[in-house]
Amino acid sequence: MKETINVNIGTQSFTLDYDAYQTLRTYLEDVEARLGADDQEVMSDIENRLAEIFREKTPSPMMVVTIRTVRSAIEQMGRPEEFGEPRSTADSKEQKSQPIYTTFEERRFRRPLNDRVVGGVCAGLANYFGVDTLLMRVIALLLFCCAGLSLWVYVILWIVMPSEEMHKLDINKQKR
Amino acid sequence: MNADNVKAQMRKGILEYCILSILSREDSYAPKIIAELKAAQMIVVEGTLYPILTRQKNQGLLTYRWEESPQGPPRKYYMLTDEGRRTLAQLDESWEELVKQVRVIRYGNEVDETVEVK
Numbered sequence: 001m002k003e004t005i006n007v008n009i010g011t012q013s014f015t016l017d018y019d020a021y022q023t024l025r026t027y028l029e030d031v032e033a034r035l036g037a038d039d040q041e042v043m044s045d046i047e048n049r050l051a052e053i054f055r056e057k058t059p060s061p062m063m064v065v066t067i068r069t070v071r072s073a074i075e076q077m078g079r080p081e082e083f084g085e086p087r088s089t090a091d092s093k094e095q096k097s098q099p100i101y102t103t104f105e106e107r108r109f110r111r112p113l114n115d116r117v118v119g120g121v122c123a124g125l126a127n128y129f130g131v132d133t134l135l136m137r138v139i140a141l142l143l144f145c146c147a148g149l150s151l152w153v154y155v156i157l158w159i160v161m162p163s164e165e166m167h168k169l170d171i172n173k174q175k176r
Numbered sequence: 177m178n179a180d181n182v183k184a185q186m187r188k189g190i191l192e193y194c195i196l197s198i199l200s201r202e203d204s205y206a207p208k209i210i211a212e213l214k215a216a217q218m219i220v221v222e223g224t225l226y227p228i229l230t231r232q233k234n235q236g237l238l239t240y241r242w243e244e245s246p247q248g249p250p251r252k253y254y255m256l257t258d259e260g261r262r263t264l265a266q267l268d269e270s271w272e273e274l275v276k277q278v279r280v281i282r283y284g285n286e287v288d289e290t291v292e293v294k
Contacts, residue, residue, distance in 0.1 A: 012249065035227060045226045045252070049206065055248055078221025 004064055010044065010051035013061075020067040023074070024050075030080040046077065053077075110162045119158040187218050192228060193271065194218055196237065196256065196264040203255040205243075229254060237263055 003018040016024065028043070035042055053073040054065050109128050111120030117137065126136035143149040191213075198204060198212055206225060213219045232238045237260035242250045256264065 010249070031223070039227065039230065042226050042230045045206065045230065046223065048249070048252075049222065049226070052207070052248060076222055078223035080223075082221050083223040083227055 002064075009054065010048035012051045012055070014051070014054055014058075014065050015063075016065045016070070017067055020065055020070040023067060024070050027070075027074050027080070031083055034080040034083050042083075050077070110164050111158075113164045119154070120163070121154055121157045121161060124161050125157075190271075191218055191224075192232065193264075193267045195225070195228060195232065196260060196267065199238065199254055199256050200261065200264055203253045205245075205251040205253050209254070232260070236260075 004015050005018055005021045006013060006015055007021065008014075028047070031046060032039075032043055050073055053076060054069060057069045057072070058065055109124065111124040112127065113120070115123040115133060117123075122137045122140050123133045126133040129136075140149075140154070144151060144154075194213065194216070195209065198209055204212075206229065207222075209229075210219070210222050210225055213225065219225060229238065233240065233254070236257060238254050239257050240252045240254045243253045245251045
């Protein structure tokens with residue numbers, strides 16, 4: 001059983017799963033931030049289009065819009081950075097730098113899938129701090145052996161640091 | 177990698193021109209314009225188009241009307257204004273010019289007349 005929410009998208013009524021609703025709201029907020037405050041008209045065009053896509057994918061108004069539908073609609077519409085073309089280099093840099101920086105940081109704090117020795121924690125940290133993976137492993141080993149760093153630190157980081165794949169699936173949800 | 181980047185930049189540069197061209201053939205609505213642009217590999221995602229359409233409308237190149245659609249809510253049909261047609265004519269000219277100049281640069285002046293555009 002899942003909680004649902006009723007929303008009005010482009011003057012049509014939809015029932016969304018709660019996670020689908022959250023993802024969509026975050027997405028629309030990000031798009032709005034990218035467009036700037038005065039682009040209400042574009043926002044309503046986009047909402048109308050989203051409503052059209054949802055209608056196509058959920059044939060009956062009784063059916064709930066799931067997170068899968070929302071994600072595929074978002075994929076079709078594109079990431080917020082892809083909206084419009086860059087107006088001028090200075091403009092777009094200013095607008096873009098903030099969101100890109102955060103997603104960049106978020107993306108890097110994770111355990112890469114293809115570069116693991118134990119849990120990928122060292123590789124993840126190396127990516128995060130921008131140092132060589134091997135160097136990070138040597139430092140970690142030295143800390144564990146000679147400086148008395150508890151192995152629990154590694155275990156906890158293993159748990160806390162998201163895996164690359166999981167993060168990809170949850171990218172929209174975890175943004176906020 | 178770099179070639180892809182340059183290709184993307186080229187497409188970006190002529191995107192507005194292409195939108196005007198599509199609308200010069202017939203009035204159209206966003207998803208249909210998107211389908212044409214996607215088929216021509218001009219854009220990858222739909223979101224790219226909407227801000228551009230609105231900007232072109234605000235610049236007076238386009239206008240729109242609401243039209244009933246067979247399924248679902250009414251659609252925004254975009255069409256060129258006179259201003260838009262004049263702009264398009266200018267862009268057509270500079271496109272021809274650009275193609276010609278690039279051809280001269282690629283093959284040199286002397287073969288200009290003989291080389292066919294692929």
